[in-house]
Amino acid sequence: MTGTATLAQIARAAGVSAPTVSKVLNGRADVAPATRERVEELLRAHGYRRRRGTGHAAPLLELVFHELESPWAMEVIRGVENVVREEGLSVVLSESSGRLSIGQSWVDGVLARRPTGALLVLSGLDPVQRAQLTSRDIPFVVMDPAGDPGQEVPAVGATNWNGGLAATRHLLDLGHRRIAVIAGPGRMMCSRARVDGYRAALETAGVPFDPALVREGDFHHEAGYVAGLELLRAPDRPTAVFTGNDLQALGLYQAARELGLRVPEDLSVVGFDDLPLARWVGPALTTVRQPLTEMAEVATRMVLDLARGNRPNTLRVELATTLVVRGSTAAPSARS
Amino acid sequence: MTGTATLAQIARAAGVSAPTVSKVLNGRADVAPATRERVEELLRAHGYRRRRGTGHAAPLLELVFHELESPWAMEVIRGVENVVREEGLSVVLSESSGRLSIGQSWVDGVLARRPTGALLVLSGLDPVQRAQLTSRDIPFVVMDPAGDPGQEVPAVGATNWNGGLAATRHLLDLGHRRIAVIAGPGRMMCSRARVDGYRAALETAGVPFDPALVREGDFHHEAGYVAGLELLRAPDRPTAVFTGNDLQALGLYQAARELGLRVPEDLSVVGFDDLPLARWVGPALTTVRQPLTEMAEVATRMVLDLARGNRPNTLRVELATTLVVRGSTAAPSARS
Numbered sequence: 106m107t108g109t110a111t112l113a114q115i116a117r118a119a120g121v122s123a124p125t126v127s128k129v130l131n132g133r134a135d136v137a138p139a140t141r142e143r144v145e146e147l148l149r150a151h152g153y154r155r156r157r158g159t160g161h162a163a164p165l166l167e168l169v170f171h172e173l174e175s176p177w178a179m180e181v182i183r184g185v186e187n188v189v190r191e192e193g194l195s196v197v198l199s200e201s202s203g204r205l206s207i208g209q210s211w212v213d214g215v216l217a218r219r220p221t222g223a224l225l226v227l228s229g230l231d232p233v234q235r236a237q238l239t240s241r242d243i244p245f246v247v248m249d250p251a252g253d254p255g256q257e258v259p260a261v262g263a264t265n266w267n268g269g270l271a272a273t274r275h276l277l278d279l280g281h282r283r284i285a286v287i288a289g290p291g292r293m294m295c296s297r298a299r300v301d302g303y304r305a306a307l308e309t310a311g312v313p314f315d316p317a318l319v320r321e322g323d324f325h326h327e328a329g330y331v332a333g334l335e336l337l338r339a340p341d342r343p344t345a346v347f348t349g350n351d352l353q354a355l356g357l358y359q360a361a362r363e364l365g366l367r368v369p370e371d372l373s374v375v376g377f378d379d380l381p382l383a384r385w386v387g388p389a390l391t392t393v394r395q396p397l398t399e400m401a402e403v404a405t406r407m408v409l410d411l412a413r414g415n416r417p418n419t420l421r422v423e424l425a426t427t428l429v430v431r432g433s434t435a436a437p438s439a440r441s
Numbered sequence: 442m443t444g445t446a447t448l449a450q451i452a453r454a455a456g457v458s459a460p461t462v463s464k465v466l467n468g469r470a471d472v473a474p475a476t477r478e479r480v481e482e483l484l485r486a487h488g489y490r491r492r493r494g495t496g497h498a499a500p501l502l503e504l505v506f507h508e509l510e511s512p513w514a515m516e517v518i519r520g521v522e523n524v525v526r527e528e529g530l531s532v533v534l535s536e537s538s539g540r541l542s543i544g545q546s547w548v549d550g551v552l553a554r555r556p557t558g559a560l561l562v563l564s565g566l567d568p569v570q571r572a573q574l575t576s577r578d579i580p581f582v583v584m585d586p587a588g589d590p591g592q593e594v595p596a597v598g599a600t601n602w603n604g605g606l607a608a609t610r611h612l613l614d615l616g617h618r619r620i621a622v623i624a625g626p627g628r629m630m631c632s633r634a635r636v637d638g639y640r641a642a643l644e645t646a647g648v649p650f651d652p653a654l655v656r657e658g659d660f661h662h663e664a665g666y667v668a669g670l671e672l673l674r675a676p677d678r679p680t681a682v683f684t685g686n687d688l689q690a691l692g693l694y695q696a697a698r699e700l701g702l703r704v705p706e707d708l709s710v711v712g713f714d715d716l717p718l719a720r721w722v723g724p725a726l727t728t729v730r731q732p733l734t735e736m737a738e739v740a741t742r743m744v745l746d747l748a749r750g751n752r753p754n755t756l757r758v759e760l761a762t763t764l765v766v767r768g769s770t771a772a773p774s775a776r777s
Contacts, residue, residue, distance in 0.1 A: 355721040
């Protein structure tokens, strides 16, 4: 009885009634924990999958962020809203409070709500949680996977490596040779890919990679400021910095201002994301555009497609990043 | 049968069965439109109010924005999440697509979801929609009311008038006399209150109010840029501008940069809101802090309190605004 186990078979194997299995499937609280665990194990072991009846799922899309601090999140929310509005669905918003994995309480809530699907932004499910959603036939997609989401998990990202390459080549083309990089957190695959693109650009241009010019920090303003002060106070300071994202770039702007260095005359800066604020700051920020709103739209459509029972042609989609040149990059000055 | 009408009485008056009234109450689609309308009218006419049974409402809080464009919205979402996380509720996020009123499709969705309550940010309900939520015993609170939400609607705002007063007094104290104001949309009460505070500061300081120094625009960057160019290109340009919000202030920064004017040497700028980006820009922005996250927390607690059947001590709460002085304001230079 693998793959096609029925609810009645699961109930028999667990030694409980069919309504009890049904309660577990629907995330109801009135089941003894030991019973719940036994039923969940059997659901997993037998690859049980609830049949998707029409009208059974609620017109809800679950949207989970690992944190809501950044203006980044707003771009994603807008993309999701663009799609669900057309489809008559509502969004249930959750935050995993800075953890990259999702708590069990979220999964319990989802089982009770029976949403049409879920979109996880930089937040991962463990294999048990994944099996729980699968057995209830709740499809999910991961956007911009922080780690490796697993081969079988549908995911939407951006071409981070290409973005790192394009940003660094732009600086090399302007004549920079001492180019530093401030990376995002190393546990996130997107950070690693960007730094690898930076390194590839240097090496293909015959510029040696210098570990002293690499800093790591989280994706906030403060990290760019702190790393920026370190890099710019060094005796042999870089003439250009490729930052992990636009917020870090603003932190670097602040560090430069405090040290009396002008952007772009004394220091060129390239960001990543192209948030609205990249256009608003002075000088306007040269940055690698990551199409966050479009990525969210694609990911949301993928969830809805899976919910209709369509298997996507590909489980991985990477949208293109593009370099947007503005006022924060220029040729290094003779003094530098 | 006013005030205490039962479901059976409503059914009898409408000439339908009690289950049909129940379907209308729960926003179910399988009721003829004419029947639905007749039942809704009777519910309204008789002041029907569903009794709040324990466990009847879903652990959902509805959160509605009129638009999600601004980083402003993120501060509010964080406040709401702070409270609902403690309470084990989830947030259903909706956007009224730039309209200040809410569409009927949202109300229909809410009736079907039976949430614990609703928080409306700058979005208003019409009297019929209000009656629909009231008859289902779904409490709602308005945050930062755009218009006049009506005496009986619980609302949370900020002391906008005081903020306008404090911003303008700060500029007067620095020695400015030609002080312009860029207002938000006039249909929003918060904009009007800020401009009235500005005017009161001028008049109590004996500085005549000059209508030529007043501009109006929406709350986006572009509006500050456009109004800024107009004001700064005038022959007798202002030495200081109080803007409607931080995004407008950044638009004004850009206008000043393009005209070769330095902030604060040639132009002092005061914003409103104190979004995170106010600290990140150069020079850091002097602004009126509106405690958006705290306002959202207070409003969310108010909804949950109402859902527990507690009537709040006051239906209107205004949290204090505070002036935060940073680098964008200084005494006018002799040249100006």
